[in-house]
Amino acid sequence: MNMSSEESPILILQALRKEGYLNLLLFGPYEIVMEEIFEESVKEVASTVGLKSEEISILEDADRAAEELLASEFERYVTRKYNPEIKEVLVKYNLLGAPIAREYGGRGARQIVESLMLERLGQVGLGVITLVDVHQCLGSLAVQEWGSEEQKKKYLPKAASGEILFAYGLTEPEAGSDPASLKTTYRKEGDGYRIKGSKYLISNGSVATHMIVFARSSDSGQISSFIVNTSEKGFSVEIRLEEKVGLFTSDTSMISLEDVFVPKEDMLHVEGKGMAVAYSALLNGRIGIGSGCLGVMEDCLKQAKERARNRVQHGKEIGKHQLIQRHIATIASNLEACRWLVYRAAMKKEEYDRNRSDVRLRAQADRLSAIAKYMASTLAFDSADRAMQVFGGFGYSILSPVAKHFLDTRVARIYEGTDEIMQLKIASLELGKDFEAYR
Numbered sequence: 001m002n003m004s005s006e007e008s009p010i011l012i013l014q015a016l017r018k019e020g021y022l023n024l025l026l027f028g029p030y031e032i033v034m035e036e037i038f039e040e041s042v043k044e045v046a047s048t049v050g051l052k053s054e055e056i057s058i059l060e061d062a063d064r065a066a067e068e069l070l071a072s073e074f075e076r077y078v079t080r081k082y083n084p085e086i087k088e089v090l091v092k093y094n095l096l097g098a099p100i101a102r103e104y105g106g107r108g109a110r111q112i113v114e115s116l117m118l119e120r121l122g123q124v125g126l127g128v129i130t131l132v133d134v135h136q137c138l139g140s141l142a143v144q145e146w147g148s149e150e151q152k153k154k155y156l157p158k159a160a161s162g163e164i165l166f167a168y169g170l171t172e173p174e175a176g177s178d179p180a181s182l183k184t185t186y187r188k189e190g191d192g193y194r195i196k197g198s199k200y201l202i203s204n205g206s207v208a209t210h211m212i213v214f215a216r217s218s219d220s221g222q223i224s225s226f227i228v229n230t231s232e233k234g235f236s237v238e239i240r241l242e243e244k245v246g247l248f249t250s251d252t253s254m255i256s257l258e259d260v261f262v263p264k265e266d267m268l269h270v271e272g273k274g275m276a277v278a279y280s281a282l283l284n285g286r287i288g289i290g291s292g293c294l295g296v297m298e299d300c301l302k303q304a305k306e307r308a309r310n311r312v313q314h315g316k317e318i319g320k321h322q323l324i325q326r327h328i329a330t331i332a333s334n335l336e337a338c339r340w341l342v343y344r345a346a347m348k349k350e351e352y353d354r355n356r357s358d359v360r361l362r363a364q365a366d367r368l369s370a371i372a373k374y375m376a377s378t379l380a381f382d383s384a385d386r387a388m389q390v391f392g393g394f395g396y397s398i399l400s401p402v403a404k405h406f407l408d409t410r411v412a413r414i415y416e417g418t419d420e421i422m423q424l425k426i427a428s429l430e431l432g433k434d435f436e437a438y439r
């Protein structure tokens, strides 16, 4: 849609309506009935940014999927097991391929819609978010943004239907915050390449059908990216990392690649440009994690309010004690401080998606996604801690709904860029390249 600011508001609104956007304030009445806090988010975005009816229907599906996942997710968390229902329920509601373009079998959700979807799923917990974020933001979108037409046709419809589940293999035992020091190598052989090395702390690692793998050429030393079929000979799960602090419902594994063959047509993007793929996937992923953390804060707020209204101590509901009110006020403020920060990062990413050659827009999207991820993960963890405090001794039981967020959310300050790396990134984007504290 192309409209100059001189056009009258009525014309602009008519154009919006013609294109199927719903401006709820003026055009209502599209009856949106969803989980209460999420409904507010959807209405606010619809009335400010504009959402099409098919976009709202993605969010209605996310609302239903989140509701349906609650029981299995909690049960699996208590029993410390991977939750296979996450993928099943997302397939059932046709959400696994939400951000994949329609022409490749997805629902074409732009970033703000993807963010809202993850916000709702984040209420259930970061276990759900980890599976979805890795599959969609680090996997499917990497193929969509960097893949050849053949790769998109081959992989994306199956990634949307659930026949394919992606993992993302960047981290290694000796290369975490400094991924460019990775040691996994590849060499040319016949019609393809052989990859050899280890990938550590890989989400979806033992359940994925395909993994985006980053490896260094044994000849030139340059890093390239590949779409690796996990059923290929030489690909094995070395250990399922189950002794985690939380995030039990998400699979985390260590992967061994012993001369795994990749046909040449499955190199992703051009040779030597693997880190460009890795970093752009992380840009998407960080907005995803920030969005999921909004959902965590929403659930913490909801649970803490309910407890504060019902638990009586010293002759009155604890919510009438001012120090408990301080926790409620802080969680609510954490959420509001991050909500539009995440949406703004999402909208900047959309702007960049429309102008992929604009390096200035790319830097802005990078900066905002780092800030959104850094703030939302820090404040979601703080919110979970405060909700646990409101719950008192029961909050410390793994059976309380808020302890799960406390245990699960801590990782958001570590994966896809630690707090420290996010701060260094933000600072160097502020100060300029000469001030980069790391390479």
Ligand SMILES: Cc1cc2nc3c(=O)[nH]c(=O)nc-3n(C[C@H](O)[C@H](O)[C@H](O)COP(=O)(O)OP(=O)(O)OC[C@H]3O[C@@H](n4cnc5c(N)ncnc54)[C@H](O)[C@@H]3O)c2cc1C
Binding pocket: 134, 167, 168, 169, 170, 171, 175, 176, 177, 178, 200, 201, 202, 203, 204, 247, 252, 411, 414, 415, 416, 417, 418, 419, 420, 421, 424, 437, 438
């Ligand atoms: C549950 C879980 C799931 C994960 N899923 C995936 C996945 O799917 N795919 C994948 O590739 N990776 C994944 N990771 C890996 C994750 O991205 C890394 O753990 C993270 O990037 C940090 O790397 P590291 O653990 O090696 O820590 P290190 O890099 O060793 O960092 C240790 C500490 O040093 C700090 N530090 C490092 N360098 C600097 C610096 N220059 N200045 C200041 N401080 C610094 C860090 O911030 C951190 O506090 C996952 C991790 C976890 C825990």
